Amino acid sequence: MEVHRQNAWPHPRMDLLAGLRAIPGRWVRGGFEHSRWFPGGSRRFLVWERLLTFLAGEVAIDPWRARGPEIAGKRYDCDEAVVGGGPSGIAAANAAQRAGASVILVSRSQDLAESATFFGEKIEPLHPDVRVLLRHEVGGVYRQGSVLLAVPLDPLQPAAVIAARNLTLAIGRRSIPPLVPGHDLPGVMDVPSACRFATTLGGEMGRTVVVGTGDLKRVADALQKRGVTIMATRFSADIGRIKGRNHVRALELRDGTKIDCDVIVHGGPWRTDPALGFQARAAGSLRLVSHECLPKHVRYAGAAAHAEEPIAVSDLPSLRSASVCTCMDVTVGEILDAAAIDGGHPEVVKRRTSCGMGPCQGFPCWELMSAVLSAQGYAIGSDRPSYRAPRRSITVDQAAGVDGLLELDP
Amino acid sequence: MSDLALPGSASTVIVGGGIQGLSLAFELAALGRKDIVVIDAGYFQGGASGRNGTMIRGGFMSPEWTALFALAQRRWIELSGRLRRNVMYSQRGYLLIAERAATAEPFDRAVALHREHGVRSQRISKARLRKLAPALDDTQVLEALYLDDGGVAPHHAVMHAYLEACRASGVAVHYGVPVKGFARSSAGVQTVVTELGTVDVDSVVIAAGAYANGVARLAGVELPGFAMRIEAMALEPTRQIIRPGIALLDRLCYLSQTARGEIVGGAEVLERPHETLASDLPSLTATARAYRAMFPCLGSLRILRHWAGMIHVTADFSPLIGTHPECPNMWVSGGWAYGFASAPGASELLAKAIHTGIIDARLKPFGIERFARGMLVREGGIVLAPAPDPTSVAVA
Numbered sequence: 177m178e179v180h181r182q183n184a185w186p187h188p189r190m191d192l193l194a195g196l197r198a199i200p201g202r203w204v205r206g207g208f209e210h211s212r213w214f215p216g217g218s219r220r221f222l223v224w225e226r227l228l229t230f231l232a233g234e235v236a237i238d239p240w241r242a243r244g245p246e247i248a249g250k251r252y253d254c255d256e257a258v259v260g261g262g263p264s265g266i267a268a269a270n271a272a273q274r275a276g277a278s279v280i281l282v283s284r285s286q287d288l289a290e291s292a293t294f295f296g297e298k299i300e301p302l303h304p305d306v307r308v309l310l311r312h313e314v315g316g317v318y319r320q321g322s323v324l325l326a327v328p329l330d331p332l333q334p335a336a337v338i339a340a341r342n343l344t345l346a347i348g349r350r351s352i353p354p355l356v357p358g359h360d361l362p363g364v365m366d367v368p369s370a371c372r373f374a375t376t377l378g379g380e381m382g383r384t385v386v387v388g389t390g391d392l393k394r395v396a397d398a399l400q401k402r403g404v405t406i407m408a409t410r411f412s413a414d415i416g417r418i419k420g421r422n423h424v425r426a427l428e429l430r431d432g433t434k435i436d437c438d439v440i441v442h443g444g445p446w447r448t449d450p451a452l453g454f455q456a457r458a459a460g461s462l463r464l465v466s467h468e469c470l471p472k473h474v475r476y477a478g479a480a481a482h483a484e485e486p487i488a489v490s491d492l493p494s495l496r497s498a499s500v501c502t503c504m505d506v507t508v509g510e511i512l513d514a515a516a517i518d519g520g521h522p523e524v525v526k527r528r529t530s531c532g533m534g535p536c537q538g539f540p541c542w543e544l545m546s547a548v549l550s551a552q553g554y555a556i557g558s559d560r561p562s563y564r565a566p567r568r569s570i571t572v573d574q575a576a577g578v579d580g581l582l583e584l585d586p
Numbered sequence: 587m588s589d590l591a592l593p594g595s596a597s598t599v600i601v602g603g604g605i606q607g608l609s610l611a612f613e614l615a616a617l618g619r620k621d622i623v624v625i626d627a628g629y630f631q632g633g634a635s636g637r638n639g640t641m642i643r644g645g646f647m648s649p650e651w652t653a654l655f656a657l658a659q660r661r662w663i664e665l666s667g668r669l670r671r672n673v674m675y676s677q678r679g680y681l682l683i684a685e686r687a688a689t690a691e692p693f694d695r696a697v698a699l700h701r702e703h704g705v706r707s708q709r710i711s712k713a714r715l716r717k718l719a720p721a722l723d724d725t726q727v728l729e730a731l732y733l734d735d736g737g738v739a740p741h742h743a744v745m746h747a748y749l750e751a752c753r754a755s756g757v758a759v760h761y762g763v764p765v766k767g768f769a770r771s772s773a774g775v776q777t778v779v780t781e782l783g784t785v786d787v788d789s790v791v792i793a794a795g796a797y798a799n800g801v802a803r804l805a806g807v808e809l810p811g812f813a814m815r816i817e818a819m820a821l822e823p824t825r826q827i828i829r830p831g832i833a834l835l836d837r838l839c840y841l842s843q844t845a846r847g848e849i850v851g852g853a854e855v856l857e858r859p860h861e862t863l864a865s866d867l868p869s870l871t872a873t874a875r876a877y878r879a880m881f882p883c884l885g886s887l888r889i890l891r892h893w894a895g896m897i898h899v900t901a902d903f904s905p906l907i908g909t910h911p912e913c914p915n916m917w918v919s920g921g922w923a924y925g926f927a928s929a930p931g932a933s934e935l936l937a938k939a940i941h942t943g944i945i946d947a948r949l950k951p952f953g954i955e956r957f958a959r960g961m962l963v964r965e966g967g968i969v970l971a972p973a974p975d976p977t978s979v980a981v982a
Binding site (some may be wrong): 200211212214215217218221222225226228230232233234235236237238239240241242243244272281294318319323325331337353370414449455458459460461462463464506518523524527533534535537562564565566567568569570571572573574575578579580582585 | 627628629630631632634636662663664665666667671672673674675676677678716717720721723739742743746761762796797813821822823824825826828843844845846847855856859861862863864865866868870871873874875877878879882884885886887888889890891892896962
């Protein structure tokens with residue numbers, strides 16, 4: 177495996193920026209941009225800011241780069257749009273197709289029901305008349321769920337606007353990483369990623385521990401069948417910390433036991449990514465709030481409809497160094513400090529810390545953030561900041577290609 | 587986020603804790619006024635002050651706007667010192683780009699106007715433009731006007747600085763407290779009614795942004811203007827590629843790059859007023875089209891997120907500042923489309939007006955009565971969808 181891009185300078189093989197990791201985290205809490213040594217409005221600030229932008233930016237782009245090819249977008253109108261190519265997405269698409277509807281199914285994967293196939297489940301074939309967009313991500317849902325933006329993973333392929341009468345979200349659930357120090361180390365991954373690595377790397381994946389909730393043995397057995405060395409399975413609630421510096425070296429349990437390993441696969445707690453459902457029902461002028469019920473023409477199917485599993489948070493003070501948002505480097509400690517100043521309002525904490533403002537746009541980090549705030553006693557329930565589309569799914573050129581394909585909202 | 591309880595009486599209650607409300611409270615406190623209360627129905631930074639493009643300039647095309655914003659521009663430069671907190675104002679310059687002759691035509695007059703008000707600006711050559719904004723495809727640019735002192739300031743830094751400075755000067759600031767009503771006599775508002783209790787007041791200020799009309803109606807008066815949705819988007823972070831703030835006047839598009847590398851901006855689409863914070867696809871794609879046309883190198887970057895905010899706009903798209911003719915102790919700071927940039931200057935003048943009763947000449951053109959008198963303020967150098975025909979817009 178080769179990493180093509182990372183925040184490295186001057187080169188990934190000789191990265192001088194890595195030296196910055198020697199600076200203790202507590203010195204730069206909340207970002208070092210606010211320093212009083214470099215007040216806004218001064219010349220000093222301009223130099224300082226340039227340095228910050230340099231450090232923050234992952235990529236350098238050439239300002240003289242020529243305009244890329246035009247990527248004319250597509251528009252599809254259908255009766256039923258199904259998001260998710262797993263067994264329940266296929267079932268929903270087939271049922272609608274049999275009932276005489278025109279159906280479009282959108283899936284991120286190259287093959288339908290990738291995960292289910294990995295676990296040896298029997299898959300119902302997809303009705304041949306269903307139009308399928310594979311390797312497409314639904315970046316956002318607009319107009320109460322009647323318009324979808326589907327974007328191919330290949331940035332040179334056209335994006336699609338889908339206008340649908342009905343929308344089924346068969347997006348399954350995703351595993352939330354364990355809220356312990358070290359969960360952001362390379363080598364910690366969720367089950368679908370582990371499945372992909374196991375398929376290609378097999379025994380070379382390294383010593384693996386499966387953590388999570390529910391039937392961990394099923395995950396362990398499926399990985400073992402591909403030659404992966406399984407060291408142990410443990411419930412999330414029993415984990416103390418994940419040890420390692422540049423990558424995972426060991427799992428430490430709350431009772432002090434240490435299990436040496438190279439990979440930690442987390443399978444639970446399982447939660448549905450709320451973004452698309454939120455966008456389908458969010459309304460409000462003072463604040464974008466998600467109503468309890470989805471609009472009549474939108475529904476969850478399969479595992480996505482299941483209740484969310486609780487996130488184990490024990491002994492908050494010992495978790496202060498644990499990461500909550502890995503994109504923006506926000507820790508449990510920073511969330512607690514921000515809430516102590518501003519109160520526990522999720523939108524306010526988000527703005528104070530930038531938690532969830534990176535490429536993942538809030539999932540799974542706002543699940544962790546709200547678990548931390550709830551554990552600290554803020555009564556926020558299932559309250560989250562608003563999920564803003566299109567969540568880094570679409571390029572400027574792709575978006576320009578769909579301009580004009582959707583009429584203005586009357 | 588709230589100071590614990592509302593006082594039973596206050597000299598001034600400011601309805602709206604956005605940048606206008608907070609900066610006004612700070613300026614009033616700086617004049618020595620005591621017992622100032624700011625209440626806001628939403629959450630801190632939840633309104634347009636936390637959703638705008640953060641671009642700041644002192645120069646416009648009309649003398650009225652330029653006089654007001656030139657003051658604000660000077661105040662921005664000193665603001666970190668004045669608030670004793672870093673507002674991160676980055677004086678990177680501001681480019682106005684014209685692609686049509688009609689748009690470029692007033693540039694010369696604008697430069698003279700700016701000079702008159704102490705704002706540094708100049709028409710620049712293509713060579714200078716290429717140096718200032720290498721990412722811009724200059725083959726489509728007819729003329730560029732450069733404002734040396736313009737720039738950007740991130741809202742989180744500015745808003746926190748104002749909030750903390752307000753609290754440090756004794757202003758009580760409450761979020762999540764909607765106004766329920768006003769008790770008033772012919773002399774004006776006597777009491778502000780909220781869920782947390784009532785406050786007897788000497789004067790009230792409506793700085794409620796998009797919600798201004800509804801708040802004024804609680805006092806039985808109408809305000810000109812209406813709420814309008816505006817949308818913006820952020821691109822994934824890159825190392826610095828866009829230095830100045832840039833407004834593409836002919837495309838109703840603006841953008842800048844934040845200190846953490848995200849390119850933030852938007853293009854306006856012509857649409858009916860919407861009272862919602864839900865974003866929609868056409869503005870996203872229109873912005874992408876404008877970027878692709880003018881900044882070819884941005885084409886392969888991914889859009890990180892896209893959001894909507896709401897502002898209060900009047901029929902001439904100019905601010906609305908002054909007392910209400912039917913309610914003498916009710917002041918308004920509204921109609922802000924460029925409110926973020928204006929706040930340090932506009933609030934200083936409004937605070938003086940409220941405290942002394944003397945209205946500065948720079949505020950007078952923006953009075954509420956201008957619509958009744960037909961004295962509209964037309965500003966040609968702003969990036970906003972053209973004003974709807976005032977006669978067709980219900981003043982609601």
